[in-house]
Amino acid sequence: MSSLLCVAAREGMSLLRHAVRVRCVNASARGYSATLMLALLAASTMLPTAALALDITASHVNPPGEPTYEAFRQMTEQLAGSDSGLRMQVYPRGQLGNEHDIIEQVRLGAITMASVSTAALSAFAPSVGVLDIPFLMRDHDRHPWVVADGPLGERVAKNVQRETGLVVIGWWSAGMRHVFTRQTPIRGPQELADLKIRVIQSQVYTDTFNGLGAKATPMPYGEVYTALATGTVDAAENDVTGYRNMQFFEQAPELSLTGHFFLFKAVIVNRRAMEKLSTEQRAVFDKTFAEATGYQRELAASLFLSDLQWLTDSARVNVTMPDRKALEVAVKPVQDVYARRFGRDFVNAIRNAR
Amino acid sequence: MTEDRKKAMPSTLLRVERVVVTIEEAALFLILASLLVTLTLQIASRFLFEFPLDWTEELARVGQMWLVFIGAAVGARRAEHFVVEIFMERVHFPGKPLVARAIDILVVGFFLVLALVSAWTTWFGSIQTMPALASSVAWAYAAIPVGCALIAFHFVCSWVRPVQASVAAMEAGE
Numbered sequence: 001m002s003s004l005l006c007v008a009a010r011e012g013m014s015l016l017r018h019a020v021r022v023r024c025v026n027a028s029a030r031g032y033s034a035t036l037m038l039a040l041l042a043a044s045t046m047l048p049t050a051a052l053a054l055d056i057t058a059s060h061v062n063p064p065g066e067p068t069y070e071a072f073r074q075m076t077e078q079l080a081g082s083d084s085g086l087r088m089q090v091y092p093r094g095q096l097g098n099e100h101d102i103i104e105q106v107r108l109g110a111i112t113m114a115s116v117s118t119a120a121l122s123a124f125a126p127s128v129g130v131l132d133i134p135f136l137m138r139d140h141d142r143h144p145w146v147v148a149d150g151p152l153g154e155r156v157a158k159n160v161q162r163e164t165g166l167v168v169i170g171w172w173s174a175g176m177r178h179v180f181t182r183q184t185p186i187r188g189p190q191e192l193a194d195l196k197i198r199v200i201q202s203q204v205y206t207d208t209f210n211g212l213g214a215k216a217t218p219m220p221y222g223e224v225y226t227a228l229a230t231g232t233v234d235a236a237e238n239d240v241t242g243y244r245n246m247q248f249f250e251q252a253p254e255l256s257l258t259g260h261f262f263l264f265k266a267v268i269v270n271r272r273a274m275e276k277l278s279t280e281q282r283a284v285f286d287k288t289f290a291e292a293t294g295y296q297r298e299l300a301a302s303l304f305l306s307d308l309q310w311l312t313d314s315a316r317v318n319v320t321m322p323d324r325k326a327l328e329v330a331v332k333p334v335q336d337v338y339a340r341r342f343g344r345d346f347v348n349a350i351r352n353a354r
Numbered sequence: 355m356t357e358d359r360k361k362a363m364p365s366t367l368l369r370v371e372r373v374v375v376t377i378e379e380a381a382l383f384l385i386l387a388s389l390l391v392t393l394t395l396q397i398a399s400r401f402l403f404e405f406p407l408d409w410t411e412e413l414a415r416v417g418q419m420w421l422v423f424i425g426a427a428v429g430a431r432r433a434e435h436f437v438v439e440i441f442m443e444r445v446h447f448p449g450k451p452l453v454a455r456a457i458d459i460l461v462v463g464f465f466l467v468l469a470l471v472s473a474w475t476t477w478f479g480s481i482q483t484m485p486a487l488a489s490s491v492a493w494a495y496a497a498i499p500v501g502c503a504l505i506a507f508h509f510v511c512s513w514v515r516p517v518q519a520s521v522a523a524m525e526a527g528e
Contacts, residue, residue, distance in 0.1 A: 104479055124482050164481060196406060203485045206408055217406040218486065232400055 053085045054276060056285075057111040059102045061094040061221075066241055067303060068115050068172060068265060069093075071296035075288050084284040086277070098220070106270050107166060113269040117174050119202040121266050125166070127159035128266065130342040133335055134208045135328040136351055137262035140176040141301040144262055146353045155346075166268045170293050173300035174263035175239030179256050180248060182234055185320035186256035189213060189330040198224050198236040204338060208260065211334035212327065221246075228252050239263065241300070244307045249315045256320040258327060267293075364514035371431070371511045378428050378504065382421065389417045409486040416487075416494040423501025431508040462509045469502035 056079070062068040069092050076088040096102055096111065099120035105111045107124075122129040137143045147153055148171035157168035179186050179197065186192060193213040199205035201218040209216035217233050227233045228251035236248060237260070243249060267289075277285060311317040339347040396410035429435050442454065476499060480492035 100482065104482070108475070108478070123485060126483075194404075196400075196404070201412075201485055203488075206485070215404070215406055216408065217400065218408050219411065 053087065054281065056086055056088045056113065056273075057091070058088060058113045058115075059091040059096045059105070059111050060115045061092075061099055061102070063093050063245055066245060067296045067299040068174075070299055071172065071292040072115070074295055075292045078288045078291070079284070082284050082288070084281045086281055086285060103164075103166070103268070106268055107164060109270045109273055111270070112273040113169075113267065115172055115265045115267045117200075118264045118266055119200045119205065121160070121268070122202060122204070125160040125163040127163060127342070128156055129202075129204055129338070130156065130347060130350065131264050132202065132204045132261060133338045133342075133347060134204075134260050134331050135324075135335065136347075137176070140173070140259070140262060140304065141297070143353065144171070144173065144264065145297065147350050148264065150353065152346075152350055152353060160266070160268075165271065167271050167274070168266050169269050170267045170289060172265035172267055172293065172296045174265045175241060175300055175304060176259040177237050177239055177261040177263055178243070179235055179237045179258045179260070180243055180252040181254040181256070182228060182231070182252045183254065185254040185318060186235075186258060186322050187320060188323045188326040192327075195235050196233045198227060198233040204334075205261075207334050207337070208331055211331050213330075224248065225251065237261075239304070240307045240311070241303045244311055244315075249311055249317050253315070253317050254320065255311065255317050256322045258322050259324060260327065260331070367511055367514055371508065374504070374507070375428065375431055378424050381424055382428065385417050385421045385424070389414055389421065392417065412484045412486050416484075419494050419497040420501075423497040424504065427501055427504035427508060430505045431511070433512070458509065458513060462506050465502045465506035465509070469499045469506065472502060473499035 058072055058075075060068050060072065064070075072088075072090045072092070076090055079086045079088045091111070094102075096105060099114075099116045100123060102111070102114045103116055103121060103124055106114050118128045118131045122132060131147075137147075153171060160166055160168050179192075181191075181195070184191050184195075189212055192209070195214045196217055197209055197214045198219050199209055199216045201220070206216040206218060214235075217227075219227060219233075224233075224236050225246060225248060228236060228248060235252060237258070238246070238248065240255070243255065249255070274282070308319065312319055392410050392414045395407060396414070399405055399407040399410070426435075442450070472495070476492050476495040479495060480490045482491045483489065484491055484494075
């Protein structure tokens with residue numbers, strides 16, 4: 001058997017040598033045209049480096065219809081329509097794992113970019129937690145962007161890069177977060193007392209609700225619906241769009257517009273992957289990204305209103321306007337702890353930014 | 355003298371392996387027991403005491419990672435892993451033992467590479483903290499390089515283990 005293999009290999013080699021010889025003869029016979037061909041080939045590979053095809057991979061956890069999903073879709077379409085040679089491949093809906101997994105992959109360079117909540121990012125970059133302080137933002141459509149687009153946002157981004165190596169190229173919106181309960185609507189701190197409420201697995205979220213007298217229960221997002229249905233938790237908190245899309249309203253029809261957190265979505269990129277872009281490609285990318293950012297924020301703000309409308313009209317959700325001032329007073333000790341951690345002046349600068 | 359040493363080497367290796375396996379099995383017992391306690395606590399704290407503990411879920415996840423990778427190492431020693439053997443059993447060709455040995459080397463090489471790469475990833479990713487336990491995820495991820503190194507070790511030991519004696523038979527005899 002092995003000798004047979006040897007014979008086959010010998011025959012194969014001699015055939016190959018013959019073929020190479022033939023090609024050499026042909027080449028010398030048409031030496032001139034061959035040189036020309038080679039020169040053309042070299043030129044064709046060297047000249048259009050600017051338009052070299054380059055894949056940008058992105059990931060996030062949001063389903064279609066949500067602002068982050070739609071913003072990435074717009075970027076993908078615009079980049080495909082440009083002559084930059086950039087192609088964007090998006091892995092939405094947590095196809096590559098939860099936000100922690102996604103951040104790990106961007107750090108490793110397995111994917112180019114992602115849009116992740118600051119609550120998840122703070123597990124890698126504790127300094128970003130300054131944006132997760134409760135009742136820090138006055139509203140959901142102006143105050144956050146004054147902070148994020150100015151020197152304060154730049155300072156947070158620089159801290160993130162120092163801590164993780166990740167570059168924050170922009171800030172998107174995951175909206176104001178509100179509490180929804182199975183039975184009792186939240187009017188003030190007294191209704192939160194002893195309430196079992198699901199929170200994101202992040203220290204500031206747990207501290208805030210424990211500070212308000214509730215029993216914070218961290219659990220993965222995918223388990224929230226069942227937990228509400230079985231009574232494992234009495235309440236949960238999310239932005240209104242997520243409340244609608246995940247159909248939490250079916251199990252917890254009491255929506256109280258507490259607005260206790262504004263959740264930023266940091267758009268992070270792998271530095272080395274972005275350095276592969278030529279100057280022209282980077283310009284196209286930046287322009288597309290700026291448009292996507294505007295679109296994402298606008299959509300987040302408008303969806304809040306339309307979703308709230310839909311929830312009250314079609315889903316029979318009972319919307320309550322709680323005493324936000326009383327809640328803020330109750331959570332003051334937690335605010336103070338975090339203000340000390342991140343620097344009182346810095347936190348005040350964010351709070352008072354106009 | 356050299357002959358003696360040649361014989362002594364494998365038996366020393368196997369003696370070391372026996373110690374390692376004892377530690378592994380003890381660790382598996384402890385992890386499984388603590389998983390049981392942690393998860394029971396989680397359920398009890400949510401439904402009975404009405405005071406949900408936040409660290410139970412994270413600790414259970416860490417425990418499960420160690421359980422899987424140390425368990426895989428013990429499985430490697432007992433030769434309990436899934437094997438596709440139809441080709442090697444049915445097809446006869448010259449140099450078959452050599453191919454089998456090449457496969458063994460490939461397996462050990464694969465797990466050593468996996469151990470090295472995952473050790474690097476564990477170090478690189480160690481900046482991530484688990485919020486409730488307030489400690490680095492490296493404590494969980496370290497299970498992968500440790501487990502892979504142990505698997506490679508057991509495969510190396512299997513080369514010097516007497517051919518006929520399966521682990522089950524050895525253990526019965528011991």
